Amino acid sequence: MSAKRPNSKLADDKLILAIDIGGTKMAVGIVDGDGNATHVDRTPSPANQRGDAMWDALNRLLDSVLKDAGNPAITGIGVGCAGPMIWPEGIVSPTNIIGWRDFPLRRKLEERFNGVPVRLHNDAICMAIAENWKGAAAGHQNALGMVVSTGVGGGLIVDGRLLDGGFGNAGHIGHIVIDPAGPACRCGGRGCLEAIARGPATVAWAVEEGWTPHTAGSPLDGKTLADDARAGDQIAIEAFRRAGTAVGIGLASAAALLDLDIAVIGGGLVQSGDLLMTPIKQAFQEHAGMTFVKRMKIVPAELDQLAGVVGAAALFADGNRYWAGA
Ligand SMILES: [Zn+2]
Secondary structure, X not given: OOOOOOOOOXXXXXXXXXXXXXXXXXXXXXXXXOOOEEEEEEEEOOOOOOHHHHHHHHHHHHHHHHHXXXXXXXXXXXXXXOOOEXXXXXXXXXXXXXXOXXXXXXXXXXXXXXXXXXXXXXXXXXXXXHHHHHOOOOOOOOEEEEEEOOOEEEEEEEOOEEOOOOOOOOOOHHHOXXXXXXXXXXXXXXXXXXXXXXXXXXXXXXXXXXXXOOOOOOOOOHHHHHHHHHOOOHHHHHHHHHHHHHHHHHHHHHHHHHXXXXXXXXOHHHHHOHHHHHHHHHHHHHHOOOHHHHOOEEEEOOOHHHHHHHHHHXXXXXXXXXXXXX
């Protein structure tokens, strides 16, 4: 359970109950109209159990956070959830939550909270709008937020507004093609950025090349790989270079397509710092041709663990700039 923050800063004009649901954990907090998050708490997601177990665990967490916050008057409920989903209806089928297939999460929350408005979007979208609202991309009109983790996801702010696309799926940078001859992707495609650069693919590539953890018994994961890369393991360093290069190439394409000011990169692999960021920037510079493409800044995410709940609340930000749904 996370440390709770004091409830001293909240502006009381607008209080959003913010929910962030992933396959590993779920988080709930209270966020005010200025983006201040308090009473944030987390619980593991029983993602491999029946759908009822997920819904019950979410409700226990909601009860506990609301009680802890003194049952404030909530003006809206914002939700970021792992995809895919039918948007804006909020009917979710998260890849990593096997009990939820066509689960009507938005309607279930509207029923539980008796008509308080509920807005729901993809978790990567929520990370992107959180960083644009209150994080590393604040003040920019044209921004890409992306997550490099178990998957590779993203969201786009163009001309100051979230870009949804036809069904809320714009910004899926993980599934732009980087290498037509590359590995098969979970999406059914081939050579997608995610298939090359997601954490498990990066670790698997290193193992295939002969990497074994320097400390016997360490898990075969991104953190161990980063530790060994920092200790000078050439295969581990090359694994990060390979992933970062793919991300940098993808960013050059995104910048050319959308004339972006800034790309914010978050997620587990980015916590490895320069191991990933340096090859990302090198590949970007190599592949970005035109001046308007080269101008895009590439920076690490700032909000980290709070991005999910802040982004869920951002769906209610002033001017509806992050919400075009019904
Ligand atoms: Zn794909």
